[in-house]
Amino acid sequence: MKLTLLKALTLTLLMVCTVTAAAAQKLTLAGWGGTDKAIIHGLLSEVLREDLRALNVEVEYLPIESNFGQYLMNSLSSGTAPDIFYVDVNSVDVLAGSGKLQPQSAAELQATMLPVLVESFEVQKTSFALPKDFNAYAVVYNRDVFVDAGVDIPHAQDTWSTLKEKLRQVVVALGDEGVYGACLKAGYTGGFSPLLLSTGWEPIGADGRTRLDDRFEQAFRFYISLFHDNIAILASELGHSWSGGCFGTERTAIAIEGNWLAGYLRDKAPNLLYGAVPTPLNAATGSAGNLLLSVGWGLNRDSKNMRLAQSVLELLTSEKAQRWILASGLALPSRRSMAQAVESATGRDAEAQLANAIYAGVNRGYVRPYSFGAYGDAWTDPINEALSAVLVGGVEVDAALKVAQQRFDDMYQRFQERLQ
Amino acid sequence: MSATSSHRSFYGLILVAPFLVTLLVFFVYALIRALVYSFTDYNLFNEPEFVGLENFLGILKDKLFVTAFFNTVLFAVIVTSLQTLLALGLAVVIGGNFFGKQFFRVAFYVPSILSSAAVTLVFIWFYQNNGFLNGFLSDLVSHRRSLWILIAGFIFWWIALVAIYALRGRAVNWFDPALLLLSGFLSLLLCWGLSGSEFTTAEEAVVSVNWLGTQEYFGPLPRTMWAIVLQNIFTTVPTFMLLFLAGVQGIPKDLYEAATIDGASRWRQFLHITVPQLAPVTYVVVTFGVIGTLQMFDQVALMGEAAPLESRVTLAYYVYHSAFPPGGQPHVGIASASALILAAITLAVVYLQKLMGVREKANG
Secondary structure, three states, X not given: OHHHHHHHHHHHHHHHHHHHHHOOEEEXXXXXXXXXXXXXXXXXXXXXXXXXXXXXXXXXXXXXXXOHHHHHHHHHHHOOOOOEXXXXXXXXXXXXXXXXXXXXOOHHHHHOEOHHHHHHOEEOOEEOOEEEEEEOOEEEEEHHHHHHHOOOOOOOOOEHHHHHHHHHHHHHHHHHHOOEEEEEOOOOOOOHHHHHHOOOOOOOOOOOOOOOOHHHHHHHHHHHHHHXXXXXXXXXXXXXXXXXXXXXXXXXXXXXXXXXXXXXXXXXOOOOOEEEEEOOEOOOOOOEEEEEEEEEEEEEOOOOOHHXXXXXXXXXXXXXXXXXHHHHOOOEEOEOXXXXXXXXXXXXXXXXXXXXXXXXXXXXXXXXXXXXXXXXXXXXXXXXXXXXXXXXXXXXXXXXXXXXXXXXXXXXXXXXXXXX | OOHHHHHHHHHHXXXXXXXXXXXXXXXXXXXXXXXXXOOEEOOOOOOOEEOOOHHHHHHHHOHHHHHHHHHHHHHHHHHHHHHHXXXXXXXXXXXXXXXXXXXXXXXXXXXXXXXXXXXXXXXXXXXXXXXXXXXXXXXXXXXXXXXXXHHHHHHHHHHHHXXXXXXXXXOOOOOOHHHHHHHHHHHHHHHHHXXXXXXXXXXXXXXXXXOOOOOOXXXXXXHHHHHHHHHHHHHHHHHHHHHHHHHHHHOOHHHHHHHHHOOXXXXXXXXXXXXXXXXXXXXXXXXXXHXXXXXXXXXXXXXXHHOOHHHOOOHHHHHHHHHOOOOOOOOHHHHHHHHHHHHHHHHHHHHHHHHOOOOOOOOO
């Protein structure tokens, strides 16, 4: 009787142990809501399902619909953060400084990625996130508009001046039909940053100051001249909130946008024949400029399953995961090898051309991430306001630049005082 | 203490417990934490380090805080005054007896049940460079000749009609609605008669005022803050109108009857009966108005990138922006210190309005 009881107990214990061992470990992964929700769910449940099963791990995606930065700060500081999460390139400095972001040392994996992307997630030579995907700007042109105007289509060796001349000719030929060269925004992102960065201008100097020097002024005046010469128009004046809207309705010859334009045109203007080239060169520097918008995967330093989380992180940046990102059509994957896979993945020449133009764009000239250290997004405000003051408020360029420089100085002063 | 009163106290405590717990956790505890953090250098991740009054002194030197302070105080004064006057006026008007009273009551109340997000979005479109406001102003300027004729015609007919009545020896009120309507109708006829002539030719004009994306000032406030003033009044007046309406309906009719017998005009009845009798409601409306405007956050936050930070920042937004700067380093110590200053200002203003004669009781 005693022996039977002992056997039964042992058997039960064994079963419990087996079940416990077989139960998959759980990891949480947080990112944006909206379209990312479906993309990441698809990635986890369709593309990586077998790999995750092999690791014996269940990954739960937490889509954050509200302010993601605020969510991350709160959850990291209170110890309730997920194991893996998105790291926006503009917050990597602050998150790295918090000490809650696990440094990445997967050198082999990083070697497969675009170097400029890997560098954008580095703080003092230490990498803090693995790039998930990225976006940058390219010149997207409407083939029919250029053919109808009898003007050569833009090409990769265009300078800003030659592109401007082509757009001027388009306006001369088709202006009566309400066609403009481009519709742009009065802000740092969009067309202005590739133009500005192509001059070799550095947003924040080594001493933490922003100086609106001659190179800035040159780019600023050129951008304004596009409007004053009636070549460009503000998107809002054509009833759109972004330049892709004007381009999709064939009101402009070009748009300076990222890969997100491909998906928009696929839905809204499927018959529009378009092509794309990298952003133009600056005649003086001989280089192009571009603004890098990127999101990486970061690891919570307090994760209880660090090894497992690191393995999942590597799966999330694997080649097949990146193909899925590519097929989603919003951003471009971070692996170098994906640049060649673009054509087969999208199956559309124009979309492949746009993606290739962006890949080419981030591999040449002055490419800077959309990241402004401790200043955060507020750093762009003085530039946005200066452009708006001139383009909408009719303020003189000199006066607008003076105000903007003062605002940058005030911003610097404020942060210096806070750091002391 | 008897068993019954012990039971009563016990049940009383049970009933107020949920409120007490909420108050203790979300107010008292939060206040104490904010007080502690306000004297520390804390960024959510480091160990809070005691810095004495440094945060308070630092924000007083911060230009953004100074801007936020003046924006908030002026916003509170302007919005509270305007919304109180408008709400009182509307309540008196729709409290009267006229055709379609129920419709107007509902129509005037609708803005207050709309969500702030929806209203802000609509207002962003309204203020856009090619939005409704600039379009409307462009139309006004383009048709300024017709407009002048309309105004001049109205004044002409108004005076003429009063003169005709006076010559016939009949007493007439200058603000008689029928007289005003007739003057308006005749001036419209005049405009219509002149249409097509050179007097009413429209001259194409484009008004392109940058309402949001600017740091320019109009009077004491940035232009963007005026846009938020208008938006805030639009959404808050209906609720306060309802409070005043309840007050208006509670005033004994005898007072008006007695005043009428004594020969008091409508205006004197309003000044000497309605306004004093509404003192408790006015106190509530002004207090709620002051607190609401000093804590102004949602419409400013939702305005987002549509307007520069300096031209829309309020103290409540400054607190949030210091705690969670987009992509930047959190400064919890500064956020806590500024939150305490905001609380102190709110308390001081509420007491100040009591001192300035906004009374809690009628006839008090």
